[in-house]
Amino acid sequence: MSTLVTGIAELVTNDPDRGAGPLRTIADAALVVDDGVVAWTGSRGAAPDADARIDVGGRAVVPGFVDSHAHLVFAGDRAAEFEARMTGAAYDGGGIAATVAATRAASDEQLRAALAALVAEMRAQGTTTVEVKSGYGLTVADEVRCLRLAGEVTPETTFLGAHVVPPGADRADYLALVTGPMLAACAPYARWIDVFCEPGSPHAFDGDEARAVLEAGRAAGLGLRVHANQLTAGPGVRLAVELGAASADHCTHLTGADVDALAGGSTVATLLPGVEFSTRSPYPDARRLLAAGVPVALATDCNPGSCFTSSMAFCVALAVREMHMTPAEAVEAATAGGAAALRRTDVGHLRPGARADLAVIDAPSYRHLAYRPGVPLVRTLDLDPVVISKRN
CATH class of the missing domain: 2.30.40.10 (Urease, subunit C, domain 1)
Structure with missing residues (x-):
């Protein structure tokens, strides 16, 4: 009809x-x-x-908005962590461990209900396509479970076993797990693989470790995404471009070489201004990227720790006010830009x-x-x- x-x-x-x-x-x-x-x-x-x-x-x-970066399968609450940041505590990614513990303890029904509520919240605010990552399980069984549940609400599912190294785990052993048995179990439920590449953080992965994760994911048939250059300048953005990742996400701290790499490649720079709002961090330099001809997307990064917003409209407003994008540039980044970051031509x-x-x-x-x-x-x-x- x-x-x-x-x-x-x-x-x-x-x-x-x-x-x-x-x-x-x-x-x-x-x-x-x-x-x-x-x-x-x-x-x-x-x-x-x-x-x-x-x-x-x-x-x-x-x-409809295309939210190309979100962490929606989780349990628990980190409002106290947010409050601490508002009084001066720094964000380094370590709080993810609290969400991992709560997520592992939750039942499928609890996770499914929370996920459905967040997707409904997004849809009520104009979002019609959303990418959903795992990354709060960090065991083979829990990562598979998170991806299986994510697949109930979107085809844009991302394996993020390389979110952080779990507390008490040996880095080399955990990297071997992520690139081996965990990847093999999760790949059937995922379209993408992602890695938190942040050499300055004791919880995340350095450039060599991130490369190993991405190359293993590509060999398993998954598309590539990278959490890149959020906390400091580092190898994440250039690694994303070199390997042909669909998106380098955050892009908060960029060198001239990073911008040149993005301008010369096909990787979309996905900016997440809600994170800077929620962590009191410097905002990405969107004007620098746009002036260089870099394709830019906006996304919420909805998650319980560093940015618990589901509103793409809020991110549009932040992009205009804090990153000096025009309203048209921000709306394009939240729609066509997000679609490009997901390699989608139908949305x-x-x-x-x-x-x-x-x-x-x-x-x-x-x-x-x-x-x-x-x-x-x-x-x-x-x-x-x-x-x-x-x-x-």
């Missing part, structure tokens, strides 16, 4: 073949969805007939043939996402053929 979505004050398409401006917007627009796929976009007056009709009453419509835009993942903003323009921070303006559009009341 086809559905006409009309009454759109501004339609963000990210479609180079139509629309105006950096986001290829269409004013006073409409679109047709047929069998879950965008079939047509254009001006409202030129809209074709359809089987059903939804009027969004003068609101803006954007592609992040509203070209004909795309998945009909629509987010409606209770305002006439995408600019309101940054203009009205903290206000719940955006939601996923339910395509049931009913008339939505007009905006007051």
